[in-house]
Structures are given as structure tokens and as C-alpha cells.
Amino acid sequence: MAQPPRNETKSSGQRRRWIDILGLFGLGIVIVGAIALVKQVGIEQIRTNVxxxxxxxxxxxxxxxSVSIVIPAIPSTAYSVLAGALFGFWHGIMVIAIADFAACSGNFYIAKRYGRGIVQRLVGQRFMGKVDSLASNYLENNPFLVAGFLMTGLFDFVCYAVGLTQMQWGKFIPALILGILISTPPIVALGAGIFSQGKLLLGFALLGMFALAVLAAWLNRKHNKNGGKPS
Structure with missing residues (x-):
């Protein structure tokens, strides 16, 4: 099969990076707006109402x-921050972990059972290329790499992508659990730390999110280096 021109591949990689940067910028605006709203109303009043x-x-x-994971076009990270703010660190983790396990398992099942057509309807034509690229990107025989991708902001797409490969439940579920256990606490801690004035939690959240960002950058470079092809 003919390989895409080098310039075209480079341009595609640059577009993906800009999309990721804009996504992070948008998420930052949402978080800042949420913090401002909570500060104005009062976190204790909100928690009482909740x-x-x-x-x-x-x-x-x-x-x-869960809905934001099944339909990846809807931002989902803000809910993890909100869970920490409203329910505290441990209860927030419990809510997000249950949602992620159920929804990600659902994504995997949908792709495995119904195939590419239904996945395309759920993620949209715009994002289907990302799913196809991940599906062909050496994930099928590497559960640890799947777990790594599940710790990034691509986790919802990854579940669909892996479902389109030959990977079975016995390999996917442990990778999913590992991804949830490592990636959920830092983001939930961010919400719990900010609104509870918990400096220790906030420090943990920032360090954890930095580690996840480094992991995501490494996986993205590895992904682009392989051009979406199996290694």
C-alpha cells in the first residue's frame, strides 16, 4: 500500500497537536469558569444543595x-473535577471510577459487537480517523500500551478503537482497571484540593496531571512515529 507523502503526514501531525492544544485551552476555560462560579455562590452552599x-x-x-464517554464529542474531564469539588476526594473517585468502568466497557462492547459503522455514528465522521488510527496502532497485542493510552484524554476513543481489533475482554478489562486507578485520582484531587483549600491534595493533583501529560506526550510521539501502522 502506498505511503502518504511525508509533508502530508507532518501536516496531519501538526493539526492534531493544534487540536489537542485548543482542547486543553477550552478545558482550562471551563475549569476557570467553574471555579469562578463556585467561588461566587459558595462551595458549602452548593454542597448543601447537592x-x-x-x-x-x-x-x-x-x-x-458516562454519556460524555460514549459520545466523545462531549468534554468529560470537567466532570472529574466537579466530582472532587462536590463529593470530596474518595467519594468523587468512586463516582468517576464506576462511570468510567461502565461507559468504557460499553464503548468496547459496542465496537466489538456492532463494528465500525455504529462507532462512526457515535463519534462522528470528524473523529473517526482518530479511532481508525488508534485501532491500527499496535494496540491489539499490547495491553500495557492500551492501559497507557487509557490514562490520556483519548481514553474514550481508545475503548472504541481496541474494540475494533481482535483484543478480547480478558486483556481489555485489566488494562481498563489499571488506567482508571492511575488516571482518576489526580484529576478528582484537583477539584477536591481547589475547593477545600487542601494544599496536599492540590500538590498531588498537579504532580499527577504533569505525569499524565508527560505520558500522553510520549504516547503521541510514539503514535506519530509509527504513522498509525502496526509496529
Whole structure:
């Protein structure tokens, strides 16, 4: 099969980087806006209102987070920050971990059971190229690499992509659990640390997010180096 021109591959990589940068910038705006809103209303007042909702508050957040994973065009990271702010560190982790496990398993099942057509309908034509690229990018026989990608902002696409390969549940589920256990605490801690004035939690969150950013950059370079082809 003919290889794409070098300049075209480089241009595609640059576009992806700019999209990632704009995505992070947009996420930053959302987080800053949320912080400003919470500061104005008062986190204790918000938590009191949430507490009055009982089980429906975490259930609603769990549902919103799950939908944002099944339909990746909807930003999902903000829900992890919100979970930490509203429910605290450990309860927030529990809500996000349950949502991520259920939704990511659902993505994998949908791709495995119904194939590329339904995945394209859910992610949209614009993002289908990212799914195809990940699916052909040496993930099938490397659960540890799958776990690494699941720790990045591409995790929802990765679940669809791996579902389109021959990887079976027995390899996917441990990779998913490992990805959730490592990537969830720093982001939830960010919300819990900011709004609870927890300097230790905030420091942990920043260090954890820095480590995840380094991992994402390394995986992105590896991905681009292989050109989306199996190694």
C-alpha cells in the first residue's frame, strides 16, 4: 500500500497537536469558569444543595460522565473535577471510577459487537480517523500500551478503537482497571484540593496531571512515529 507523502503526514501531525492544544485551552476555560462560579455562590452552599438531592446527585453526575464517554464529542474531564469539588476526594473517585468502568466497557462492547459503522455514528465522521488510527496502532497485542493510552484524554476513543481489533475482554478489562486507578485520582484531587483549600491534595493533583501529560506526550510521539501502522 502506498505511503502518504511525508509533508502530508507532518501536516496531519501538526493539526492534531493544534487540536489537542485548543482542547486543553477550552478545558482550562471551563475549569476557570467553574471555579469562578463556585467561588461566587459558595462551595458549602452548593454542597448543601447537592447533599439534599441524596443519591440523585452522584447518580446524575455518573450519568453525565458516562454519556460524555460514549459520545466523545462531549468534554468529560470537567466532570472529574466537579466530582472532587462536590463529593470530596474518595467519594468523587468512586463516582468517576464506576462511570468510567461502565461507559468504557460499553464503548468496547459496542465496537466489538456492532463494528465500525455504529462507532462512526457515535463519534462522528470528524473523529473517526482518530479511532481508525488508534485501532491500527499496535494496540491489539499490547495491553500495557492500551492501559497507557487509557490514562490520556483519548481514553474514550481508545475503548472504541481496541474494540475494533481482535483484543478480547480478558486483556481489555485489566488494562481498563489499571488506567482508571492511575488516571482518576489526580484529576478528582484537583477539584477536591481547589475547593477545600487542601494544599496536599492540590500538590498531588498537579504532580499527577504533569505525569499524565508527560505520558500522553510520549504516547503521541510514539503514535506519530509509527504513522498509525502496526509496529
Amino acid at each position: 447533599h439534599e438531592l441524596g443519591i440523585w446527585a452522584p447518580f446524575a453526575l455518573l450519568l453525565l460522565r
